Amino acid sequence: CEARRAGRRIGVWTPDVALAQSWEWELHAQLRSAIREGELVVHYQPMRQAATRRTTAVEALVRWRHPVHGLLAPAAFLPMAERSSLIVDLTWWVLDEALRQCAEWRRRGLSVCVSVNVSPRVLSDDALPRVVDERLTAHGLDPDVLTLEITEEALIPRPAHAAAMLARLRVRGVQLSLDDFGTGYNSMEILKALPFNEIKIDRGFVSDAQGSMPDIAIVQSVIDLGHRLGLRVVGEGIEDEHSERLLTELGCDLLQGVALSPPRPADELTALLSPAPGRPEDIPAYVAHPP
Numbered sequence: 001c002e003a004r005r006a007g008r009r010i011g012v013w014t015p016d017v018a019l020a021q022s023w024e025w026e027l028h029a030q031l032r033s034a035i036r037e038g039e040l041v042v043h044y045q046p047m048r049q050a051a052t053r054r055t056t057a058v059e060a061l062v063r064w065r066h067p068v069h070g071l072l073a074p075a076a077f078l079p080m081a082e083r084s085s086l087i088v089d090l091t092w093w094v095l096d097e098a099l100r101q102c103a104e105w106r107r108r109g110l111s112v113c114v115s116v117n118v119s120p121r122v123l124s125d126d127a128l129p130r131v132v133d134e135r136l137t138a139h140g141l142d143p144d145v146l147t148l149e150i151t152e153e154a155l156i157p158r159p160a161h162a163a164a165m166l167a168r169l170r171v172r173g174v175q176l177s178l179d180d181f182g183t184g185y186n187s188m189e190i191l192k193a194l195p196f197n198e199i200k201i202d203r204g205f206v207s208d209a210q211g212s213m214p215d216i217a218i219v220q221s222v223i224d225l226g227h228r229l230g231l232r233v234v235g236e237g238i239e240d241e242h243s244e245r246l247l248t249e250l251g252c253d254l255l256q257g258v259a260l261s262p263p264r265p266a267d268e269l270t271a272l273l274s275p276a277p278g279r280p281e282d283i284p285a286y287v288a289h290p291p
């Protein structure tokens with residue numbers, strides 16, 4: 001036991017490591033076939049305009065309908081996917097599915113934009129701009145209906161490469177969102193240097209904002225900062241009416257959280273989406289603050 005503990009510390013082989021490793025391989029093989037066999041599904045969580053209470057955008061969140069374990073949340077398989085190139089295949093699949101669904105809603109006259117999460121490994125994949133172009137064209141969508149959500153951690157490993165990638169995406173007209181804002185170390189630096197259109201205040205600040213003065217001050221400052229920089233601001237993790245009211249009063253543009261709606265299959269969401277006046281092709285993409 002002593003030896004095992006020592007072994008783990010210096011990272012050599014131990015029975016536990018071997019077990020974890022073989023579990024990882026197993027899960028990897030299963031996920032690879034899941035992508036092919038259509039076991040992945042995308043759920044959508046509304047982002048509602050605080051001022052009008054209309055749902056103008058949805059975030060695509062992947063789930064795995066596992067034949068044995070049931071519906072799996074991303075936390076159960078994304079970290080493993082991110083350690084391998086499977087995350088790339090998974091992301092192309094989610095992107096295609098989310099854009100297909102968005103195009104279908106828009107054909108039915110529903111004015112909705114879609115956000116897709118892009119992980120560190122995918123952000124550093126040189127194919128990203130080309131795949132985004134191809135998928136938008138295939139579904140007949142304008143680039144500004146798509147927002148890519150990127151966390152600060154994705155920008156850290158190769159900052160210059162990430163900046164160049166974001167610029168390549170922005171010139172195409174795709175929107176960029178800084179996800180989980182406030183959880184990283186150089187948030188200000190990132191906002192100053194990179195072409196984001198949106199920030200999503202991490203739910204850690206939002207659910208704690210319940211009455212605690214420092215958190216309210218932080219949320220207020222982030223909203224003001226975002227607006228001064230011409231960005232729209234989303235509050236995530238709205239879990240009750242109190243935070244819904246508070247973030248609305250503080251001037252947050254869009255709200256997202258279980259108090260409004262949990263992530264749900266597309267067909268359950270259709271009733272929440274706003275029909276747009278006029279023909280679908282006249283619907284402008286939602287931009288609270290122009291880029």
Ligand code: C2E
Pocket residue numbers: 045060061062073074075078091094117118119149179180203236237238239256257258259262263
């Ligand atoms: P995220 O992008 O920050 O997404 C928001 C997460 O918060 C989602 O968890 C959502 O279900 C959850 N959430 C929504 N409202 C509330 C609320 O009121 N309270 C609380 N406590 N949580 C709320 P989910 O779906 O489990 O996804 C977790 C993370 O996995 C996401 O965080 C995102 O980073 C990642 N992810 C999900 N789908 C994808 C995907 O298709 N591709 C990639 N690369 N990452 C994904």
Ligand code: MG
Pocket residue numbers: 059117149179
């Ligand atoms: Mg997100």
Ligand code: MG
Pocket residue numbers: 179180200202236
């Ligand atoms: Mg987030």
Ligand code: MG
Pocket residue numbers: 180
């Ligand atoms: Mg998150």
